[in-house]
Amino acid sequence: MRKRHLAFGAILAAGALLLAGCSSASDAGSDSTDGTGKTLTLWHYEGEDSAMGKAWAQAITDFEKETGAKVKFEAKSFEQIRSTASQVLNSNEAPDILEYNKGNATAGLLASQGLLTNLDDAVKKYGWDKKLASSLQTTAKYDDKGIMGSGSWYGVPNYGEYVEVYYNKDMFAKYGVEVPKTYDEFVAALQKFADAGVTPLAESAAEYPLGQLWYQLALTKADRSWVDDYQLYKGKVDWKGPELSHATETIDDWVKKGYISKDSSGLKAEDAGTAFIAGKYPIFFSGSWWYGRFQSEITKYQWGTFLFPGAKMSPGSAGNMWVVPENAKNKGLAEKFIDITMSDKIQALLGNNGGVPVAAKTSDITDEKSKDLIANFNTLTGEDGIAFYPDWPTPTFYDQLNAGLQELVNGSKDPAAVNKELGSEYQDGVDQIVNQ
Template sequence: MLTTRSTTHTRGRRPRTLAAATSALTCVFALTSCGGGSDDDSGGGAKTLRLWHYEAANSAMGAAWNEAIKEFEAQHPGVKVKFEEKSFDQIQKTASMVLGSDDAPDLMEYNKGNATAGLLSKQGLLTDMTTEVTKRGWDKQLSPSITTTSRYSPAGTMGSGKWYGVPNYGEFLQAYYNKDLFKKYGIEIPTTFDELTSALAEFKKHGVTPLANSGAEYLAHQYVYQLALTKADRAWVDDYELKGKADFHDAAWTYAATTFADWVKKGYISKDTTSATAEKAGVSWLQQKAPIIFSGTWWFGRFEDEAKFDWSSGLFPGAALTPGSGGNLWVVPAKSKNKELAYEFIDITMSKKIQNLLGNKGGVPVAADASAIKDPKSQALIEDFNSLSDKNGLAYYPDWPVAGFYDTLVSQTQRLMTGSASPDQYLDALQAAYDKGASKG
């Protein structure tokens, strides 16, 4: 049923190389030198913790994990961390083969979801970390909506069962506001949904299209999903995301589709963005062509670097639920040669020191002290995430429930934007695709 959200990685990750499971795979993909496995500790020498992750060195996560490596080695004299940069895409394609071989690392970053971490747990390739999680108190640091992606049933379905992964950062969607444009037109930053719709109307009166959008990728259908969430509760989210139970003609989905179509008709969202990419949407906001963009925290660092105007961000006005989740998982392969060391490394990444560093680099830590974050924007970002997490307000992503649903959401939301599908026809198409996918789960 649940699948990973591939859009997270195609938009933000930097490809790296992957060690192959066998010499044949190694040579085929030209990823590492042949003859791996020489770094285990079976020869009586200094121990080596082999660590794989795919975060760019200049990203918030990359910087935090680098510091964690230094901290780990300082606390474990005689143990070296051998960090190996990996490709998200290649790990996705070859993880089962690699982790089933003697070349498996001791600790690895891996994506959340039934089709990824859930599948590997079902195949017996990941270590059950339930005992370590409770012993080290990681479960106390993570909210229920974050831990959903950490636990998997014997069938590999997320949301319950044993712990096979630990996330130590998060992500969620938020509204980004160009404060200079709001000031120019004498409009207040909205704090309620009514204030948001009034602001959209005011901008349009001044000839400004208020919302940046991407019809060709995830932004458009995430607007729809967020609108549905304004009329939904936690049970609705769990039915849709985890149980394969969704009525696309209920009040929430009907309101969302109707409101989104109305916003396009009123010019709050331009029909010209029907074929626009997410990159184009982000750039249009940076170029001050739209005063608002509703998208993920993965834009935050870039906006800090590139925005040449005063801006702020915040949760979607009036919504108790918003799309988001815990980040990718630390998993310990079943064939890890140094499991205890792997647990201790995870523990360091969950420490306040590393979590606060992650926050100060523009990431979204799961266990930081908001007061320890120096940048006001980053501090507000973390406070918003903590607020969502504390109230179980992370509602995952609309394309997660069934395989292939992302493509359906993109194509059908494009039809809704162009008017080639009415809201009712749009919801019919979503229902048919969802039911077909859920029946295969």
């Protein structure tokens, strides 16, 4: 989740995969980085004022200067790419390179369909594996079933992301709330705001924020083995166990206590984020991708961040990836562009504008708030605390999780019924992937 998922498509037969791997599109000029007279078609969905948007705009300038090629950049919304990827990438309309979401249900699915280029040779050529921590490589590699963590490289991330607590320092001071250091202190802070008539958590159940909070609550009771079972299918997930029971029961409890508004059932991520920007809520639990926007748009109060108290793991991963479609016409140039985004210059630019670079030199990061953002990420990666996202296990689980949490928030189902439904949907999706 940042976010999200790709609708499940038909898996191509082994013969089709073999043909895709041997197609002329994958062979013709795949190593060429001479861009004279050529145009690289590039898609991504980051805002032009975001850290990634700023860094990649500079990367385009550098790429054109270094290669002699022109870049045809086409801004796409996430939904445009999400809803049409399988069809577009399986046609002559495929771009040369695009940003795509990572995980079994997204990049893994396309890789298993033979729609993405195997990047193993490019990784070796450019040494990207030496720039990425092992935990950040998990989502770049997929096996023949599209399951992440092993197999070949099908994408390259150049930024990281994770979920943390954003808080309004002015509201904390006004209501005498200290920054919590333990889970119990966090709950006490929520109660103190509620007692003062303030709903503490900016939330959205129609999109990803509430799902991320739900997963974080499960992680307070979980260990790495549980995450591997949930995300990588290494063992059976018990939907009546302490991890998921605690998560769903706590969300239900927090709605009843007024920590989460019942109105959040119909709100989207943008609604929650802009409400926090406007100073209407003291706390917003969401991803590092909001950081740069908050830096530029929050002007009326002071704000800060901290990792979720009482948990050694948090939702997060390497960021969305650059992928090269199997039908790309300029694969060598696409790989060269990826390498430029991994350069010291672009990594530093990303880091100093509110992003989380994966290969920046510490001395190149000069912005103080950015140092805090990156330090929290480094804390998580240093403790093996990156736990991926709750919707990743199956292509349909993003919508299913949101729907289940909406039912929980509006009171149409109790926690046990929600977990029973989610557990069944989760297992059905996992079985389709594992048994394909």
